[in-house]
Amino acid sequence: MLKLNSDSPGTTTLQHLATQQATIDALPVGQRPAMAETLWDAKNNIGSGGKTAFAEIKQTLLEMCVGTELCNYCESNEASDIEHIYPKSFFPERAFTWLNYLLACKTCNTHYKLDKFAVFTPALSANATTMQRKKVPTSTDAAFIDPRVEDPLVFLALNFTNQSFFLEPCPNLTDPRDIAKATHTLNVLQIGKRAALAAARKAAFRFFQSRLERYRDVRDSTTLADLERLVEDPDLVDTANTFAAEQQQMLTALQQSILSHAHPTVWREMQRQRLSLPKTNTLFAAVPEALAWQ
Numbered sequence: 001m002l003k004l005n006s007d008s009p010g011t012t013t014l015q016h017l018a019t020q021q022a023t024i025d026a027l028p029v030g031q032r033p034a035m036a037e038t039l040w041d042a043k044n045n046i047g048s049g050g051k052t053a054f055a056e057i058k059q060t061l062l063e064m065c066v067g068t069e070l071c072n073y074c075e076s077n078e079a080s081d082i083e084h085i086y087p088k089s090f091f092p093e094r095a096f097t098w099l100n101y102l103l104a105c106k107t108c109n110t111h112y113k114l115d116k117f118a119v120f121t122p123a124l125s126a127n128a129t130t131m132q133r134k135k136v137p138t139s140t141d142a143a144f145i146d147p148r149v150e151d152p153l154v155f156l157a158l159n160f161t162n163q164s165f166f167l168e169p170c171p172n173l174t175d176p177r178d179i180a181k182a183t184h185t186l187n188v189l190q191i192g193k194r195a196a197l198a199a200a201r202k203a204a205f206r207f208f209q210s211r212l213e214r215y216r217d218v219r220d221s222t223t224l225a226d227l228e229r230l231v232e233d234p235d236l237v238d239t240a241n242t243f244a245a246e247q248q249q250m251l252t253a254l255q256q257s258i259l260s261h262a263h264p265t266v267w268r269e270m271q272r273q274r275l276s277l278p279k280t281n282t283l284f285a286a287v288p289e290a291l292a293w294q
């Protein structure tokens with residue numbers, strides 16, 4: 001999980017959100033969750049602007065996704081659902097809040113996260129509690145990483161030991177609140193040790209290594225014949241092109257293939273933890289510019 005780039009829909013859409021939110025906030029506290037649910041279910045049919053506003057919200061969130069429109073939690077599946085980071089059933093005052101949205105896949109949204117969330121009770125303590133459905137939150141101090149405003153890699157780290165590829169609390173955390181936040185986020189989302197995710201991260205690791213090797217070899221080539229030997233299909237090399245132009249085109253394509261691939265957390269962790277990954281470290285030493293690719 002990575003921090004999302006900041007972006008925003010236009011002022012008309014933000015105003016539409018503010019209007020819906022004001023309707024909820026005007027009600028007594030006990031009535032707000034039901035109204036949030038009702039307005040959310042009808043969000044594409046509210047007034048003349050609802051459909052347009054949510055089309056723009058979805059499009060903006062798609063452009064903020066990791067990989068090519070992938071779920072921001074698992075980084076594996078297609079991003080499909082507008083997910084409330086703070087569940088609207090517990091926090092109706094954030095139901096129509098732009099900063100509370102990200103795109104997640106159906107599996108993460110409807111099978112794992114649902115209405116689950118965790119808060120510190122009392123606020124500012126280190127005592128984290130997972131919240132139960134239909135209960136009023138005991139605090140608004142989230143024990144859950146918010147990737148719209150926080151960098152998840154401060155709290156989480158990929159474990160390359162024994163090739164587990166598990167996502168775990170960062171081993172250098174010392175603040176009990178940070179440890180609790182990492183642990184509860186993993187408990188809620190179940191993205192740490194799902195077998196399919198660990199296997200996919202391992203495959204991504206191999207992919208990133210092989211792309212870096214190819215990048216190094218293309219960069220070190222000196223003739224079109226060298227380039228033809230490096231690609232699976234020699235017809236992909238346009239021999240009518242100059243060597244320099246063809247080489248640059250291949251280098252750009254290789255960089256893009258890394259940056260648009262699933263599981264970008266694996267790539268970021270290869271950069272961060274390279275000193276304990278000998279082969280990866282050697283590749284980054286040969287292609288130092290790749291340390292800045294994000």
Ligand SMILES: [Zn+2]
Pocket residue numbers: 071072073074075076077104105106107108109
């Ligand atoms: Zn997902």
